[in-house]
Amino acid sequence: MAFFVGADIGGTSTKIAIVDDSGALRSYVTGPGGNFRTAPGEAFANISGTLARALENLDAGSVQAGHFGVAGAGAARYEEINRACQELWSSQVPGARLSLSSDLEIAYSAASKNDGFLLLAGTGAVGCAFTQGKLIGRSDGMGWILGDVGAGLxxxxxxxxxxxxALDYRGPHTSLADSVLAHYSIDPNSLDVRQELISHVYDLAPTKYGEIAPLVTAAAVAGDAVALGIVESGADALVTALSGAARDALVRDPGSGFAPVDLVLAGTLLSTPTVIKEKVLERIAADPALARLTFVEPQAPICGSLDRAAALVGFTLPALSDAGSL
Incomplete structure (x- = not known):
């Protein structure tokens, strides 16, 4: 019996699945993620530890191939990240092949084999263009300082x-002032609520900003003009990222013959019913080029890794019997 290993590795978590050649899930383990840019040693240790747990009680010698989809493994850092992953892989699964791609590629390939687009909005946001499973264009995904416009953060x-x-009399009244104060348990009758807000916000890790996103979307749904303006701007930016990805594809790979067919909406803000998704869909429907695309439901990205692992040795996995649990 042959085994195949797939991994979905992000800054927050590492997910590793092992299936056999019948498509049965034999192991599924989650662990801490790792950022190869800011903490390469920690990333290496986290992935290595999660892989070791996934392989427990299985014969590593039966593993035929693996594929890692890694956040940040774009062209700029591919060689560095690939070298680290190949090293930890060969130490635990000697003799088996490993391939590597970005996490965006496995997210798209898990859902579609056609040319098309991935628009993702979760903590971050990015639009991507794919042809023959290859990422050929992208727009945004530049992080919370330079971009990720429309994302939760x-x-x-x-x-x-x-x-x-609003609290500082520099902007219009918004219900967000009250809801933000309540979120941080700040008494609105305090001597200076602005200073109290500063004391809470400036100690936050940037990822914590995303905790305010549900307050914004709730206020928008309730009709708050300021919150609705934020949501509208975010939706505009997300759809613009699709156009940007198409333009980037033409610039970077003009001979690719890119002919988009499918559109995959992924990430919490676009894969669940949200006001952001509603606004994005309105804009897509109003754009003749985007409206022709076929919406494809997102699948667990790790399924894309498993398919790529099998393809390394010329094998096509049957439909996974436990795909719903990934």
Whole structure:
């Protein structure tokens, strides 16, 4: 019996699945993630430890191939990350092949084999263009300082700014001022609520800004004009990222013959019913080029890794019997 290993590795978590050649799930383990840019040693240790747990009670000698989809493994850092992953892989699964791609590639290939787009909005946001399983164009995904417009962290940061402006008489009234104060248990009758808000916000890790995003979307649904303006701007930016990915594909790979067919909406803000998704769908429907695309439901990205692992040795996995648990 042959085994195949697939991994979905992000900054927050590492997911590793092992299936056999019948498509049966034999092991599924989650562990801490790792950022190869800011903490390469920690990333190496986290992935290595999670792989070791996934292989417990299985014969590593039966593993035929593996594939890692790794956040940040784009062209700029591919060689560095691939070298580290090959090293930890060969130490635990000697003799088996491993391939590597970005996490965006496995997210798209898990859902579609056609040319098309992935638009993702979760903590971050990015639009991507794919042809023959290859990422050939992208727009945004530049992190919370330079971009990720329309993502959860961005929504939260915009909500905090709007609340601060309202409290400081620099912007229009918004219900976000009250909801943000309540979120941090700040008494609105305090001597200076602005200073109290500063004391809470400036100690936060940037990822914590995303906790304010649900306040923004709830206020938008309730009709708050400021919150609705934030949501509308975010939706505009997300759809613009699709156009940007198409333009990037033409610039970077003009001979690819890119002919988009499918569109995959992924990430919490676009794969579940949210006001952001509603606004994005309105804009897609109004764009003749985007409206022609076929919506494809997102699948667990790790399924894309498993398919790529099998393809390394010329094998096509049957439909996974436990795909719903990944």
């Amino acid at each position: 961005w929504l939260g940061r915009m909500g905090l700014e709007a609340a601060a402006k």
